Amino acid sequence: MTDDRSTSLLYTEVEQELRAAVRDLLADKSAPADVLARAEAAAGGAAPYDAELWKALARDIGAAGLLVPEELGGAGASAREAAVVLEELGRSVAAVPFLSSAVLATRALMAAGGDVAAGLLERLSSGEVTAALAVSAATSPYGPKGPAVTLGADGRVSGTVTGVIGAEVADVLLVPALAASDGSLALCAVSAGEGAGVAAVPSLDLTRPVATVTFASAPAGVVARRTGTWAPGVREALATGAGLLASEQLGVAEWCLDTTVAYVKERRQFARPVGSFQAVKHRLADLWLEVVGARAAARNAAALLADPRRGEEAASAVAVAQAYCGAVAVHAAEECVQLHGGIGMTWEHPAHLYLKRAKADQIILGTPGDHREAVAVLADLPGPAPVL
Amino acid sequence: MSVAWDEASIAERARSFLAEHDPARTDRLGFLRARFDAGLAWVHFPEGLGGLGTRRDLQAVVERELKGTPDNDPGRIGIGLGMAAPTVLAFGTDEQRRRFLRPLWTGEEVWCQLFSEPGAGSDLATLATRAVREGDEWVVDGQKVWTSSAHTARWGILVARTDPDVPKHRGLTYFVCDMRAPGVEVRPLRQITGEAEFNEVFLTGVRLPDSLRLGEVGDGWRVAQTTLMNERVAIGGAPARRSMAGVVADTWRSRPELRTHDLHQRLLKLWVDAEVLRLTAVRLREQLAAGHPGPEGSGMKLAFARLHQELSGLEVELLREDGLAYDDWTFRRPEAVDFLGREAGYRYLRAKGNSIEGGTSEILRNIIAERVLGLPSEPRADKDVAWKDLPR
Numbered sequence: 001m002t003d004d005r006s007t008s009l010l011y012t013e014v015e016q017e018l019r020a021a022v023r024d025l026l027a028d029k030s031a032p033a034d035v036l037a038r039a040e041a042a043a044g045g046a047a048p049y050d051a052e053l054w055k056a057l058a059r060d061i062g063a064a065g066l067l068v069p070e071e072l073g074g075a076g077a078s079a080r081e082a083a084v085v086l087e088e089l090g091r092s093v094a095a096v097p098f099l100s101s102a103v104l105a106t107r108a109l110m111a112a113g114g115d116v117a118a119g120l121l122e123r124l125s126s127g128e129v130t131a132a133l134a135v136s137a138a139t140s141p142y143g144p145k146g147p148a149v150t151l152g153a154d155g156r157v158s159g160t161v162t163g164v165i166g167a168e169v170a171d172v173l174l175v176p177a178l179a180a181s182d183g184s185l186a187l188c189a190v191s192a193g194e195g196a197g198v199a200a201v202p203s204l205d206l207t208r209p210v211a212t213v214t215f216a217s218a219p220a221g222v223v224a225r226r227t228g229t230w231a232p233g234v235r236e237a238l239a240t241g242a243g244l245l246a247s248e249q250l251g252v253a254e255w256c257l258d259t260t261v262a263y264v265k266e267r268r269q270f271a272r273p274v275g276s277f278q279a280v281k282h283r284l285a286d287l288w289l290e291v292v293g294a295r296a297a298a299r300n301a302a303a304l305l306a307d308p309r310r311g312e313e314a315a316s317a318v319a320v321a322q323a324y325c326g327a328v329a330v331h332a333a334e335e336c337v338q339l340h341g342g343i344g345m346t347w348e349h350p351a352h353l354y355l356k357r358a359k360a361d362q363i364i365l366g367t368p369g370d371h372r373e374a375v376a377v378l379a380d381l382p383g384p385a386p387v388l
Numbered sequence: 389m390s391v392a393w394d395e396a397s398i399a400e401r402a403r404s405f406l407a408e409h410d411p412a413r414t415d416r417l418g419f420l421r422a423r424f425d426a427g428l429a430w431v432h433f434p435e436g437l438g439g440l441g442t443r444r445d446l447q448a449v450v451e452r453e454l455k456g457t458p459d460n461d462p463g464r465i466g467i468g469l470g471m472a473a474p475t476v477l478a479f480g481t482d483e484q485r486r487r488f489l490r491p492l493w494t495g496e497e498v499w500c501q502l503f504s505e506p507g508a509g510s511d512l513a514t515l516a517t518r519a520v521r522e523g524d525e526w527v528v529d530g531q532k533v534w535t536s537s538a539h540t541a542r543w544g545i546l547v548a549r550t551d552p553d554v555p556k557h558r559g560l561t562y563f564v565c566d567m568r569a570p571g572v573e574v575r576p577l578r579q580i581t582g583e584a585e586f587n588e589v590f591l592t593g594v595r596l597p598d599s600l601r602l603g604e605v606g607d608g609w610r611v612a613q614t615t616l617m618n619e620r621v622a623i624g625g626a627p628a629r630r631s632m633a634g635v636v637a638d639t640w641r642s643r644p645e646l647r648t649h650d651l652h653q654r655l656l657k658l659w660v661d662a663e664v665l666r667l668t669a670v671r672l673r674e675q676l677a678a679g680h681p682g683p684e685g686s687g688m689k690l691a692f693a694r695l696h697q698e699l700s701g702l703e704v705e706l707l708r709e710d711g712l713a714y715d716d717w718t719f720r721r722p723e724a725v726d727f728l729g730r731e732a733g734y735r736y737l738r739a740k741g742n743s744i745e746g747g748t749s750e751i752l753r754n755i756i757a758e759r760v761l762g763l764p765s766e767p768r769a770d771k772d773v774a775w776k777d778l779p780r
């Protein structure tokens with residue numbers, strides 16, 4: 001669906017229609033009270049994911065296959081449309097495995113290529129199965145960690161991966177593994193339940209917790225293998241994920257700003273709305289300006305990720321968007337708590353769900369500092385030479 | 389007859405204009421006048437007034453095609469281009485538009501902005517300069533201040549009080565002031581940079597014909613809003629050939645011995661902010677071109693001022709010993725303003741004005757909070773009181 005507007009920073013009509021569909025669904029099935037109830041269960045150790053909501057989003061709206069080409073059963077859309085879905089998911093902190101399955105796992109398979117990947121992509125885009133990339137969510141696209149998992153000569157994988165998102169609801173786990181035979185790096189597909197154990201960890205982000213995944217001689221299908229520092233598809237998945245995460249952060253920030261502005265218009269102290277005090281107004285004006293910038297940066301990253309001819313520009317756009325938007329979402333959520341006063345500090349008010357998501361989002365797929373260091377390279381702004 | 393212009397046809401028009409007016413064989417002024425007459429000055433203006441009545445973003449195509457040809461030195465006529473022209477277009481009579489716009493654009497006539505007064509800055513509507521009608525003329529008395537380029541200006545956009553008996557916003561009228569008229573006195577005001585870009589302007593019994601009034605009597609506040617709105621976009625949102633981030637990055641790249649880890653972290657952060665601001669401006673222009681202007685415009689100058697100040701401050705610090713030097717404190721009255729000109733020390737000092745000129749950053753935050761976010765205004769004591777009864 002590459003049309004002549006694909007480099008525009010505005011939203012196309014198709015994108016706006018998609019947004020409306022996702023927003024309607026979320027308003028219906030993922031109201032703050034629903035999200036909070038699931039989050040509460042999650043704080044007790046249960047997975048917060050909403051299977052019914054995910055099914056509707058993945059299948060009925062077709063979100064699962066947005067990034068997948070039409071010949072593999074997908075929608076043949078692009079990062080631009082996926083970004084719009086993420087904005088809406090951020091606005092509602094919905095607990096669905098869109099980022100983990102439809103972005104990270106999907107993008108890894110597309111970049112890895114081959115028949116196994118094609119087969120899996122077809123099942124993923126129909127919404128029939130859900131996958132997760134068994135890599136720590138705290139991995140940045142710039143610094144590979146050696147895989148913690150090994151692939152034996154018997155075709156089985158063993159090892160433990162911590163900090164994985166979306167694993168509790170995944171039918172398929174994609175795990176980078178070091179092949180014992182030749183030292184190559186393989187992207188392996190493992191069926192959940194067949195030798196792979198997923199243990200949820202109490203997590204800062206109640207609506208997207210992390211889990212520890214343990215592979216105990218689990219039978220694995222090799223999707224692709226190569227030598228080098230990254231297993232096939234992993235770096236591409238992390239880079240695309242980082243670029244699109246900016247749109248989720250935008251959505252989080254927008255909800256926080258809108259909710260706070262509405263609240264300070266209503267709440268009265270000293271016989272006037274607290275939103276009429278200049279100290280409050282100026283903070284919200286500054287926050288608005290940050291959100292405006294975040295939207296431009298996030299749209300730019302999505303537009304360039306959508307255009308395969310502009311890979312190098314996309315790398316810069318992703319780094320800039322991530323260096324900027326992570327802090328904006330956190331700032332918005334922190335202001336939201338502060339300007340709500342005591343109610344903002346309660347478990348009952350949804351503000352904390354956004355704060356927790358924003359803070360976790362700041363860490364996943366590279367911190368703002370990681371992305372700024374990438375900017376140093378990409379924009380030719382090198383640091384000082386070592387002193388000694 | 390109006391043509392639906394697109395990139396290709398505009399580029400073609402610019403090329404055929406160039407073919408007919410070889411800049412190497414035409415004098416500068418002749419070239420600029422011909423360019424205006426060909427509708428290639430500002431394509432979003434109407435035909436006959438330097439434009440083609442088409443989308444604003446197509447101007448970029450014209451600039452690309454005419455790159456390297458004589459320009460109108462925008463740093464010298466910024467107030468005319470950014471503020472006077474859109475106001476004359478919006479509120480001028482046909483005769484006023486035909487009289488003023490061409491020499492404004494070609495740079496034959498410089499404009500200045502006679503708004504601020506010693507007693508009226510952020511609270512512009514409280515201004516005290518009086519204009520009293522005498523037959524077909526207005527007699528103006530008062531003092532203006534911080535008037536940039538008054539010393540080079542042929543014309544000034546002037547807001548004056550014509551009715552002191554109504555609340556302050558209602559008794560104002562907007563004029564074009566003839567800077568050569570008897571009674572106009574311009575005195576330089578030296579700035580922290582050492583030079584005097586701005587002036588104080590004394591208006592004593594200045595007689596202006598009624599034909600120099602812009603808009604209705606008493607409608608001056610509304611006309612002035614058009615000027616101010618355009619001023620903020622002109623200062624913050626225009627596409628830039630160079631940028632402060634680019635200037636500082638060049639220094640950084642050429643002086644590796646000055647780099648430190650601390651400065652590096654701060655530079656990268658500002659560089660990202662600058663890139664985000666650039667993208668915000670790109671998005672804003674796309675919105676304008678698509679015919680749905682967003683409220684983003686109000687924020688551009690605010691972000692721009694902060695960024696300019698932080699970047700220019702970082703550069704002086706980066707330069708260490710060179711940052712202790714200043715290029716030139718000579719008291720001059722420059723003809724043009726360039727925020728990126730001269731040396732780092734000048735840029736640092738000049739950038740301080742960016743959060744004051746054209747509405748302070750505090751006032752811009754008020755505007756965003758009230759007009760974009762819809763937050764309630766502060767309780768106000770001055771709204772329904774006749775101007776003459778306001779406490780001073």
Ligand SMILES: Cc1cc2nc3c(=O)[nH]c(=O)nc-3n(C[C@H](O)[C@H](O)[C@H](O)COP(=O)(O)OP(=O)(O)OC[C@H]3O[C@@H](n4cnc5c(N)ncnc54)[C@H](O)[C@@H]3O)c2cc1C
Pocket residue numbers: 278500501502503504508509510511533534535536537586741744745746747748749750751754
């Ligand atoms: C370089 C430069 C060029 C200029 N050129 C021109 C020109 O060509 N023509 C022209 O007419 N003017 C010009 N100006 C004047 C400029 O528009 C005014 O200086 C500006 O509007 C502020 O007015 P003031 O100086 O009276 O400050 P004041 O309004 O007295 O403000 C003093 C401080 O109080 C703050 N403040 C005021 N009201 C509020 C409020 N309601 N809430 C919170 N804070 C508030 C201000 O932000 C500021 O920090 C220029 C100024 C500069 C610096």
